[in-house]
């Protein structure tokens with residue numbers, strides 16, 4: 101008897117696991133709970149038009165209940181995002197059956213996200229992709245229930261937004277006189293690096309305010325918030341090429357050219373210059389008006405302090421504000437802009453080390469390095485920031501950097517280095533290493549694509565897909581993800597779909 105019960109228990113467990121994993125549904129991210137029924141709903145024309153919606157205030161934010169029966173489809177949700185995601189799930193479930201109409205398998209799904217921040221980041225400064233590529237990125241983000249588009253718009257190597265009142269930004273900052281030749285690696289700006297430049301003008305490439313508003317609206321229609329990033333006080337060389345007077349040493353910008361090689365520029369914003377601070381205020385004030393979301397990213401990473409150490413204006417600021425030494429300048433400017441943005445109803449987001457020093461707890465961290473040491477910086481890990489009471493978005497480079505090699509055979513594209521396989525992406529746990537009491541501060545995660553070695557949309561798609569499929573499931577399901585083998589079989593179906601729709605998705609290796 102005991103043996104029989106045990107056998108039955110194992111069978112029931114297996115059946116339940118199969119139902120909850122819902123491998124047969126072949127969708128990504130997998131729904132949290134799904135019970136498949138018999139038969140299908142069949143209709144001619146638009147399936148979404150057949151859906152009966154009802155409101156259920158008890159449903160979690162962005163969550164939905166989808167019921168597909170032979171005689172109709174019902175969706176219950178408490179918000180528009182939930183209704184939207186129910187329809188996205190329905191699109192993935194629907195199969196076109198030619199003259200017989202569209203078929204959807206009968207199923208009961210109850211679904212909601214583990215994390216509120218499910219992001220994708222695109223660097224348009226090292227290489228520029230343009231509106232149409234961005235729109236296709238947003239379409240795919242919506243399909244896979246990603247809801248934050250982090251748009252890296254300013255850098256040492258390019259400034260990509262046309263800010264009213266500052267025409268030189270795009271005249272000088274949006275065009276490089278040359279770039280690193282395809283296949284070369286150049287970071288330091290030495291003579292040897294200069295020999296690796298291609299001599300080909302790149303740009304001017306930038307977005308007008310109308311373009312930005314168009315993208316913001318396109319994203320909003322897909323329940324995606326655009327998070328603009330305006331870097332400060334480092335990674336601003338392209339802006340300084342436009343306005344050399346905002347650098348500690350304007351003479352270093354005499355060529356009026358953004359940084360041509362990759363890597364980190366030593367010339368940064370002069371924090372002793374009130375006009376330079378005013379310039380950033382004006383830029384961010386405009387950004388707050390163009391981007392209606394509640395978060396603005398101010399970079400804050402990798403800012404060398406060497407110019408500040410010998411700049412009379414910066415030294416004067418240190419004295420006047422009682423900042424101790426040059427180490428006090430970055431926390432000072434961070435506090436300034438956290439308050440400046442808060443006065444405009446925005447929360448500030450920045451990379452790891454911008455949280456060093458006495459920074460208001462309202463500031464959100466974006467953690468990209470797990471280590472607390474390296475590159476001469478003292479770093480703030482995501483776990484440490486969350487423990488100190490900051491909200492954090494986890495984007496550790498060893499899981500989330502899509503410019504790292506993906507470990508596939510005969511890869512035709514170039515990468516910056518590293519290695520992040522599809523399985524590695526899938527194994528990511530945004531809360532790993534975070535003490536239980538601080539886990540509520542982990543807003544979610546994000547896949548980041550830096551584009552030093554990404555030239556065009558084909559290259560970009562190859563690096564993003566299928567790895568972003570794995571991350572989307574991690575961000576949606578968290579600990580409830582059903583496992584890599586289960587994911588891989590569904591991802592294969594999605595890869596076929598992506599390729600049929602012109603997306604240059606890499607193999608699932």
Ligand SMILES: [Zn+2]
Nearest residue numbers: 348370411414
């Ligand atoms: Zn200075």
